[in-house]
Amino acid sequence: MTDQPTASPALRFASLGSGSKGNATLVSDGETHVLVDCGFGMREAERRLAQFGLHPRQLDAVLLTHEHGDHIRGVGPLARRYAIPVYLTAGTWLSGRLGEVPRHEWVVPQSRFAIKGLEIEPVTVPHDAREPVQFRFRAHGRHLGVLTDLGHPSEHVIDAFRGCDALILECNHDRHMLDVGPYPPRLKRRVGGHWGHLANVQAAELLSRLGLDRLQRIVCSHISEENNRPELALEALTPLLSGDESRLLVSAQEHGFAWQSIA
Numbered sequence: 615m616t617d618q619p620t621a622s623p624a625l626r627f628a629s630l631g632s633g634s635k636g637n638a639t640l641v642s643d644g645e646t647h648v649l650v651d652c653g654f655g656m657r658e659a660e661r662r663l664a665q666f667g668l669h670p671r672q673l674d675a676v677l678l679t680h681e682h683g684d685h686i687r688g689v690g691p692l693a694r695r696y697a698i699p700v701y702l703t704a705g706t707w708l709s710g711r712l713g714e715v716p717r718h719e720w721v722v723p724q725s726r727f728a729i730k731g732l733e734i735e736p737v738t739v740p741h742d743a744r745e746p747v748q749f750r751f752r753a754h755g756r757h758l759g760v761l762t763d764l765g766h767p768s769e770h771v772i773d774a775f776r777g778c779d780a781l782i783l784e785c786n787h788d789r790h791m792l793d794v795g796p797y798p799p800r801l802k803r804r805v806g807g808h809w810g811h812l813a814n815v816q817a818a819e820l821l822s823r824l825g826l827d828r829l830q831r832i833v834c835s836h837i838s839e840e841n842n843r844p845e846l847a848l849e850a851l852t853p854l855l856s857g858d859e860s861r862l863l864v865s866a867q868e869h870g871f872a873w874q875s876i877a
């Protein structure tokens with residue numbers, strides 16, 4: 615996990631951890647390093663970044679997808695302490711969850727922008743937050759989709775994430791485990807609903823609609839500890855891979871996943 619991004623021309627990404635207790639994804643073109651969300655407290659985020667060979671001062675930006683606690687918890691403290699700019703939608707800002715930060719930049723859904731050489735397209739997703747987006751990155755001619763926290767694979771999402779070389783994809787729950795699991799009925803309806811989280815079977819449907827020809831890496835992410843198991847997520851996606859299962863990874867709550875390089 616200590617591999618650092620180097621200046622070699624590749625699009626790189628890693629996760630500090632993923633799941634309902636906290637999410638944070640690193641994306642780098644070798645020169646620019648951005649963190650997508652930070653659901654870990656500041657000390658924990660510092661510790662996890664160090665495991666990937668990074669200090670918070672090396673981050674060029676934190677991009678925020680939405681205001682839920684598992685994505686925003688450490689963002690304000692990190693931004694204030696290390697003067698890191700935060701990129702977020704007006705709706706996410708208006709939620710009032712971030713607090714004051716030294717610098718913020720507006721993310722306008724569907725409007726591309728760049729941070730140095732890293733190009734970024736924010737994509738609207740169906741999720742129960744003020745103005746949630748997920749991100750498509752481009753560097754060195756390669757495309758990475760970061761796609762979690764969506765209730766269903768909308769046509770808009772499918773169009774926006776076609777042709778990626780790597781995809782971090784939500785596999786939140788197994789429908790049967792959610793049905794028979796410990797959540798109260800209201801929460802079951804929220805998680806399993808159109809504006810909640812993606813079930814394994816929906817992730818498989820989304821993936822088959824996107825097409826797998828170009829995808830070198832697919833990372834099952836945001837896996838629920840209560841309502842899913844990594845084996846079930848893998849089982850749902852494996853039939854789509856035509857025997858090449860080496861492309862498929864799992865992101866864990868505790869360790870995320872190590873740097874992946876798309877050359």
Ligand SMILES: [Zn+2]
Binds near residue numbers: 680741
């Ligand atoms: Zn959320």
Ligand SMILES: [Zn+2]
Binds near residue numbers: 634684685
């Ligand atoms: Zn989440």
